[in-house]
Amino acid sequence: MIMPPRVxxxxxxxxxxxxxxxxxAVLVFxxxxxxxxxxxDEQTVRATYLVTDVAARSVLVPLAxxxxxxxxxxxxxxxxxxxxxxWVVFKLVITMVATLILLAYLVTFRRMAxxxxxxxxxxxxxRNASPVLHSAxxxxxxxxxxxxxxxxxxxxxxxxxxxxxxxxxGSVADERDGGGAP
Amino acid sequence: MAQRKQETPEHSGPTSGYPGAPRWxxxxxxxxxxxxxxxxVLLLVRSRGEGRHGPGRHFSSVESREPSGVVRPGRIGxxxxxxxxxxxxxxxx
Numbered sequence: 001m002i003m004p005p006r007v008x009x010x011x012x013x014x015x016x017x018x019x020x021x022x023x024x025a026v027l028v029f030x031x032x033x034x035x036x037x038x039x040x041d042e043q044t045v046r047a048t049y050l051v052t053d054v055a056a057r058s059v060l061v062p063l064a065x066x067x068x069x070x071x072x073x074x075x076x077x078x079x080x081x082x083x084x085x086x087w088v089v090f091k092l093v094i095t096m097v098a099t100l101i102l103l104a105y106l107v108t109f110r111r112m113a114x115x116x117x118x119x120x121x122x123x124x125x126x127r128n129a130s131p132v133l134h135s136a137x138x139x140x141x142x143x144x145x146x147x148x149x150x151x152x153x154x155x156x157x158x159x160x161x162x163x164x165x166x167x168x169x170g171s172v173a174d175e176r177d178g179g180g181a182p
Numbered sequence: 183m184a185q186r187k188q189e190t191p192e193h194s195g196p197t198s199g200y201p202g203a204p205r206w207x208x209x210x211x212x213x214x215x216x217x218x219x220x221x222x223v224l225l226l227v228r229s230r231g232e233g234r235h236g237p238g239r240h241f242s243s244v245e246s247r248e249p250s251g252v253v254r255p256g257r258i259g260x261x262x263x264x265x266x267x268x269x270x271x272x273x274x275x
Contacts, residue, residue: 086203086204086206086207090207090210153204153206154204155203155204155206155207157203158200161200161201162200
């Protein structure tokens with residue numbers, strides 16, 4: 001079902017807001033993770049892990065799901081489709097994998113916060129390089145997804161090719177100017 | 183704006199069959215597989231060496247991983263208390 005132009009524009013706006021918001025949040029997480037690893041101030045280090053645990057649940061997870069959901073809506077509601085173009089499939093996979101890893105990592109966030117709140121725990125035990133690695137990889141994945149949405153590299157999937165042949169429509173790239181990115 | 187002619191069946195050649203995945207898809211697929219394999223090997227090596235890191239650790243219980251080694255059920259529920267104690271101690275110091 002193709003959305004009317006106004007609805008499509010609104011869906012695109014929401015998708016961009018949530019996706020870029022998620023990217024920005026991950027950037028903040030990377031900065032916090034680096035601060036926790038390098039800071040000499042004990043309170044800063046411990047507070048960082050407590051903050052990331054709360055922020056992951058209240059900011060990262062909602063943004064990830066909102067980005068995924070609006071992306072799917074944007075794909076299904078436009079001629080781009082969800083499985084017709086390779087770049088859309090790649091974006092979908094990146095977003096889904098990133099969301100799943102984030103959900104799994106919530107346990108780690110909670111555990112790191114528990115360790116940080118333990119006054120008896122040594123600062124070396126509190127510090128953890130894992131968030132730096134995960135944030136950096138997440139940032140890379142989301143930047144890749146953003147680049148795919150902007151450049152939209154050509155390439156129809158077999159399904160997309162068949163659908164296009166069935167409908168006898170013109171190139172999907174014709175929608176490029178007004179269609180927006182899923 | 184340049185038209186993407188190869189995305190339309192009528193420009194695919196005399197057979198009008200599916201032209202296959204473009205080069206960037208194939209290259210990306212190979213890179214992803216190499217990366218995944220590398221990650222898998224790294225995780226296996228680390229899990230054998232330390233027995234601590236890997237995706238599986240994200241699913242482990244919080245209580246069993248406390249640095250002090252003391253298992254205390256409901257530890258998460260006392261997070262605020264623990265933090266408050268630490269802050270009090272920190273301000274005194």
